[in-house]
Amino acid sequence: MQSTYKKYDVCVIGAGASGLCAAIAAKRSDPDVSVVMLEEKDRVGQKILATGNGRCNLSNSHMDISHYGGEADRYSKIIENASDEEFFRSLSLIVYEDQDGRMYPYSNQAASVLNALLRTADSLGIDTECGFRVDGVKKEKGRIIVSADNGREVFASTVVIAIGTPAGKYKYDMQPLLTTTGDELVAFRPALVPMYVTQDVRQMKGARFKADVCLVKDGMVVAEENGEVQVGDGYLGGICIMNLSRFVKEDSGYELTFDMAPGVTDRELDEYIEKIVKEPVKISDVLSGLLPKRVGEELIRSCCDDPFKRMAESLTHEEKKKISEKLRGWTFSVRSLGPVNLAQISTGGVCGLDADTLASPSIDGLFYCGEVVNVDGECGGYNLHWAWTSGSTAGRSAVDFLHNKRLEITDEI
Numbered sequence: 001m002q003s004t005y006k007k008y009d010v011c012v013i014g015a016g017a018s019g020l021c022a023a024i025a026a027k028r029s030d031p032d033v034s035v036v037m038l039e040e041k042d043r044v045g046q047k048i049l050a051t052g053n054g055r056c057n058l059s060n061s062h063m064d065i066s067h068y069g070g071e072a073d074r075y076s077k078i079i080e081n082a083s084d085e086e087f088f089r090s091l092s093l094i095v096y097e098d099q100d101g102r103m104y105p106y107s108n109q110a111a112s113v114l115n116a117l118l119r120t121a122d123s124l125g126i127d128t129e130c131g132f133r134v135d136g137v138k139k140e141k142g143r144i145i146v147s148a149d150n151g152r153e154v155f156a157s158t159v160v161i162a163i164g165t166p167a168g169k170y171k172y173d174m175q176p177l178l179t180t181t182g183d184e185l186v187a188f189r190p191a192l193v194p195m196y197v198t199q200d201v202r203q204m205k206g207a208r209f210k211a212d213v214c215l216v217k218d219g220m221v222v223a224e225e226n227g228e229v230q231v232g233d234g235y236l237g238g239i240c241i242m243n244l245s246r247f248v249k250e251d252s253g254y255e256l257t258f259d260m261a262p263g264v265t266d267r268e269l270d271e272y273i274e275k276i277v278k279e280p281v282k283i284s285d286v287l288s289g290l291l292p293k294r295v296g297e298e299l300i301r302s303c304c305d306d307p308f309k310r311m312a313e314s315l316t317h318e319e320k321k322k323i324s325e326k327l328r329g330w331t332f333s334v335r336s337l338g339p340v341n342l343a344q345i346s347t348g349g350v351c352g353l354d355a356d357t358l359a360s361p362s363i364d365g366l367f368y369c370g371e372v373v374n375v376d377g378e379c380g381g382y383n384l385h386w387a388w389t390s391g392s393t394a395g396r397s398a399v400d401f402l403h404n405k406r407l408e409i410t411d412e413i
């Protein structure tokens, strides 16, 4: 096996959103340090292009840790103190904000964000090695040795791990690298992902409806969301379901309960039902003035017999009560989270880093940033915000570490 190595002051492993920011921040902190990004793919920053359906929802102006899970509390200063607008202005990228505070590049193209990062990395003289899959880091004689499975090595004074998580991909094994660092790890779970349910929802496939949704475990509400639900082939999706998926921490026992008429009072619902049952319609049509046709039919089907044959006037008091109750609490049992390739992020990750610098407690000179850290955010630009801000923090911290080490050596002399 061929063994070659290069030396750098700062080595960033993974050239995605957070890794690019780490490298840029390191070089901006001190233009004299040498910085390299090692990327396993043949191109850098590829996930950025897929974000926000190609538009890249890069941040959110409503920024605080209530939108985050995992160990976000620990890193609240990092999350809450950074301005992404300012950061992107420094990269000559103009951003705008929609009415909900979601921020996008003015061009509405994720490629503009990646181009701005690449342009800056290039102009700062940051080296990049693609096709370099790192499978281990170890500290030896005061430097960190970063090795790839093909025998290549990089010797670095400081290292930033920015390898993201398996989310959005089919096959992705992070364990070889992460087990070599000795840092504590919470198992990764797909999140911001649709949820498969045990009930047969095929009749509603393709439908969308508005609802207030509760995620319930053992009769207790774990989290609540509202918004549009989308029905897929055996699963329920849409932003509110994806946000709730971040709270699913075990393999079974969860239910989703839907209020199908948010904003409509009980009295308005009763009046609606009492009025429509007097009209010459089949029972299956009773909810057609409230819900999308297929969704209304499915709800009704679970409440009474022969809804496509019987007329609405034949509904009994009990059946009407059942329909009203189901409109306020239609419940589905969660069979599983959707697969990792459909997930936008993973929960879990590396724990217990320094709250200000993101330094590893195990290896001096090692830092982490981005999704590989145990921090996860809601849909709406929060995960990319974490990538930018944690990346910048880790890059600056790596250079501060270098400077402090040099001072220590000078003092010793």
Ligand SMILES: Cc1cc2nc3c(=O)[nH]c(=O)nc-3n(C[C@H](O)[C@H](O)[C@H](O)COP(=O)(O)OP(=O)(O)OC[C@H]3O[C@@H](n4cnc5c(N)ncnc54)[C@H](O)[C@@H]3O)c2cc1C
Pocket: 013, 014, 015, 016, 017, 018, 019, 038, 039, 040, 041, 044, 045, 046, 047, 048, 050, 051, 052, 053, 056, 057, 058, 059, 132, 133, 134, 135, 162, 163, 164, 165, 167, 168, 177, 343, 344, 345, 369, 370, 371, 372, 380, 381, 382, 383, 384, 385, 387
């Ligand atoms: C479809 C989709 C849409 C999304 N949309 C949004 C959105 O609009 N807004 C938002 O805030 N978030 C969004 N996200 C989430 C967001 O993209 C991620 O949270 C963010 O990209 C994480 O950045 P990162 O740098 O930590 O990881 P990544 O961007 O995944 O980068 C990690 C890099 O490390 C490389 N790598 C991995 N292992 C190794 C190794 N061993 N050696 C060398 N290199 C390695 C990978 O190839 C990759 O390039 C979306 C995610 C997906 C999948």
